[in-house]
Amino acid sequence: MKNEKAVVVFSGGQDSTTCLFWAIKNFKEVATVTFDYGQRHSAEIECARKIADELGVLFKVLDMTLINQLSANALTRDDIEVTAEEGELPSTFVPGRNLLFLSFAAVYADAIGSRHLITGVSQTDFSGYPDCRDTFIRSLNVTLNLAMDKQFIIHTPLMWLDKADVWELSDTLGALDFVQEKTLTCYNGIPSTGCGECPACQLRTDGLARYQAKKMAGANT
Template sequence: MQNLKNKDEAVVVFSGGQDSTTCLLWALKKYKKVYAVSFDYGQRHALELECAKEIADKFGVEHHILDMGLLNQLAPNSLTRTDMKVDENAPDEGTPNSFVDGRNMVFLTFVAIFAKQRGISDIITGVSQSDFSGYPDCRDIFIKSLNTTLNLAMDYEFDIITPLMWIDKMETWKMADELGGLDVIRDMTLTCYNGIKGEGCGHCPSCKLRKKGYDLYMKYKEDHK
């Protein structure tokens, strides 16, 4: 297995949403150079990529967008198909229709290839088992498994880092605030499944989770003045 080469640089899997932007801010405090990699997989809201570019530009981060259109063809879901309405509540069985089969596995694999070509070992992603919305590819066991697989597949020592894995949305807002990015997260990110920037639509699962966390954090700040 090849030795770690460059621990001064990192690659962030970057969607322009709350979690990945918090991870970008986290990485900028820890590394000399950070790359942001986003994916065009036919998502319904091209604004997501525009937000990602805008945020990357704001912080002077080199931003790359990779074409993953095949994922949309293989895994129909409500985030890519206009004829499918986003589930507003988690189903009794199975995953929500906003789950894209294989998305995190594919994204992390391509980011690993991107990183290795630059001699980078650290890959940062904003998945969380605390608030994973029923998505199996946000679990810690999956990340550890894929990390091992990528190391073996490319004979290279990657380190997939998950700063948000064990914290909830309230704690994610707290982290963003401590990193000096609360306003950026609140106003510039796109987390809404219906493609509305900032506070979002208010009723999709992602917006509900985001708002609940924000309200709890605002109360926490008020109580700890």
């Protein structure tokens, strides 16, 4: 893969930034595509832009605000509370988001001569989102290839990793401090360690604590 080009679906968060470092290690040329879908915090897009610029990779924003015209959710509406009730889809679920993002990413990849798409979805820590599951990604990969008569490969480096494992991967890639300090994962739009209270921050913080404990235990053996 080292002599090929890849496109990373990029939000500037922990997961997609870890995937970006993974892509830089594994591909000759890397581009990022970020989506403006009317998310509450435009800081997310600017964070992604700064990271891409700092790492020297191509950055492109696509307008997907039509999603905001069709559904109401906590990621695009500040009057909807972030909730995650057991047995129900989280209020942060944006219907069709990954389906549309990956489809448009494939169109963009085709335009720049790439057959590799990289996304940070995870079935282990998928937060109840059905479009983060392995079965969905595999199905979409087949559909994209049939629809466009191409041979795309969707890479999901984080699919079977929990948040502690994702931190470990970023550390292995020499990017743990970068990811910790320069990404934006918080649902309240606060970079780095975030607000510490929303589900995204809690997942991130808990994962880091578990990885640091594992790393310390390993150092003491």
